[in-house]
Amino acid sequence: MFFSKLAFSWVNPLLAKGYKKPLILEDIPTLESVDQATVAHGKFTNAWDSLKNEQTIKNTNMVFKALAKVYCREMVLSGVCVFIRTIAVVARPLLLYAFVGYTNRETADLRQGLFLVGILIVVKVTESLSHRQFYFIARRTGMRMRSALMVKVYEKQLKLSNTGKKRHSAGEVVNYIAVDAYRMVEFPMWFHVGWSSFIQLCLGIAVLFSIVGIGAFPGLAPLIICGLLNVPYAKAIKKCQLEFMVAQDKRLRSTSEILNNMKVIKLQSWEQKFKEIIESFRELEFRWLSEAQFKKVYGTILYWLSPTLVSSAILMGCLFFRSAPLDSATIFTVMATLRTMSDPVRFLPEAISALIQVNVSFDRINSFLVDDELKDGLVKRDQEMERPDYCIKIEDGNFAWDPELSIPTLRDVNLKVKCGQKVAVCGSVGSGKSSILYAILGEISRTSGAVDVFGSIAYVSQTSWIQSGTIQDNILYGKPMVRNKYEKAIKACALDKDIEVFEHGDLTEIGQRGINMSGGQKQRIQLARAVYNDAHIYLLDDPFSAVDAHTATSLFNVSLHLLIMASLQIFRLSSLFY
Template identity: 45%
Template sequence: MRALLVTMIYNKSLTLSCQSKQGHTSGEVINFMSVDADRIGVFSWYIHDLWMVALQISLALLILYKSLGLASIAAFVATIVVMLANVPLGSLQEKYQDKLMDSKDIRMKATSEILRNMRILKLQGWEMKFLAKITELRKTEKGWLKKFVYTSAMTTFVFWGAPTFVSVATFGTCMLMGIPLESGKILSALATFRILQEPIYNLQDTISMIAQTKVSVDRISSFLRLDDLQSDVVERLPRGSSDKAIEVVDGNFSWDLSAPNATLKNINLTVLHGMRVAVCGTVGSGKSTLLSCILGEVPKKSGILKVCGTKAYVAQSPWIQSGKIEDNILFGQEMDRERYEKVLESCCLKKDVEVLSFGDQTVIGERGINLSGGQKQRIQIARALYQDADIYLFDDPFSAVDAHTGSHLFKEACLAN
């Protein structure tokens, strides 16, 4: 169930419309996968507890009724009292646990920031001041931890004291009603009380898990009901079926379909296979939006948009995966050494690879943190070129490179491909 939910959420995130993406950040989507999907999967451990608790208590009370007669009513009332005592304790425990985790997060965040900027603290002589801040945060955390532990101790007391309380109430009722207590009845009743202990204790956890799972189900279902990208924005033609790579006829596109004015109006564009087309304009004139329209990411109000063949896209901001340089360029394709070397040469990456200690096997950090902006941009261009697509869409690919490198990229990468 968990694997299925993660797959559904991932597939949904790939097809979300632009308006749906505005309301859900990537961190929220990760929480859907890691927390909510896992919680629903864990609920399978508790799914039978509700009817099992009812069955166990019913059978236990039936056994008591056979042994002790009407005194079993006292056992039933005592069981209800113990169950009700678990409700506020469980709520308090959950509340204190949340507060404890929040205070722990605040303390860990402050500690990591202090350690990360220790040089500044040493130079300014602020060690004792920040030590006092950490101590204060630790006191707050310690206070919530103390409350949580005390509540846990009370819950444990109720758990271990439940059989004694129920047995005292039951046997006391037997004495008041004059029911004879024989050794066989007493031992049978004590064993039954022990059986009652586990469902009484687990009931609160089950109810809490049901509430948490319902919240997770509602969150995931609301996410899966969000609007997707329009499937009919782009009419995709098979490779070689037309001499036109891109054709737009009277196209009107808008990021927000409810807006009265379209973002791009009356677009008419025809690009033949093999053509090199440059779209120029001022900042905010819609150049990137035009490329997004061709990719099918902008909703279409009217018109015709046809694309023939495969596409490769280079975004304005470099997108780099954590991993090896070679993996970022191949991007799941098989290694063709001749084409790979040609792509490295076209993108001026030969010298960069030679300088690195492990060449193209060098592992780059999160989002290419140990690469310069120009290197990340050139790796992104190399990835697109290696795909050997029919249509290449470049969104300001030379913004992060110098003039000499940009000229080489334009001649060797753009014109040659």
């Protein structure tokens, strides 16, 4: 088992199978439980909650501390691997110096030569194995970090308050998942590369001093100069990265709003105007992106120039100070040592740049996760129906979309709905009809009063919500198929004729946001989902807004009658908002 993990021989059966035939999904082994997103999210949530209770959230980066608390052991293990690899890399020039010195002797012991060759082989094997283990552990840890943060961002989006939603648009939330969380895959690797590169540089300098003595001093000057020049380079890269992310957020926010309102834009022939707006944001984003790429050329020049300058300065120092003879052993060792120092010089700026980007992502995700969210307990829920005399009870309720405003959206609401009762709320536009629904659902902040809800809820929004998938998937919504109830729900919502027209029936794929369905069809699909849900309470927010008068009459007479009378549950509540 140990050798299998050390040499990665556990993957040989999969490679052998892939050599014989193309791999299919059944050939790929499943993930271990520790690598599943559910487990990673659970560990991160526990660490997040413990830190949240210990200190003030807004004064520290909670995301970094929570990840460090969860994955400290794995980070230490990968750090040990990279440290062993660094020692092995630095030891090679010393072994080369001893081996070349051994070959230059007139009389040499064979056993000593074999010993040097053996040690050189062991060092090289150790370097290779430790490097592979470091890379695997670091990438695996990064994958777990990314999974935990992606789930946490999704979870936070469901709890985000209305003021928080104003500060974080849909495009920005997509960026938190697609860009910021994805950078966590690279974070453990670049973190260890950063400090190990610095150690490798210091050990390389120590090796040079042990070989050439004070002749290595002239080589320190160009090395220090190149290191100091990396400071403004890192600051410039960080500024470009911050501005690039801000410009990207603006573009995604505008693109999302334009796509959501494309029908109005097309009707008003505003395509060119909004196209110019998107292009202006894209130009700003491209400007910062191109500036960052041009600055990376600066880092590349430093990488290719520094080894030549350092080696020339060291050899000149040896000639000037006469600190070491310029024989084959000295020259080969100096060149080999500089070769081991070239990778740290190359990767150190990249590691700094990557860590700067990760730091920006940490700050962005942290600002999102610590933002205001809807308080728990806005609605007292009881799924077991312990109070069957009424379903919904609101006493002296005051509700506000923005809790900071002095005037609430709904004031002095008192509502008591008995079991099996139908309630219709009518009013002018903006009078707060939909806000009452959100108050029952707990989606609007309650400033005072009490809200009690007994039983499960099925909600039909005014704007139809459709997920990508088949019609059947949208109606069942994860519930098991009961054919008789399913057919009744389709017929009650007047979907039977539509399904007969479709080539694949109820297995017809619905595009993104129901793009290949009419507004009435989408509304009836989500109404069928509510009917099939078989809930205790039905909240219908103007369910006939997108259907014609004939279909609305049919739905009212058949579907609502089914919701009230034909269910196996004790009672139903329908709230109709016109």
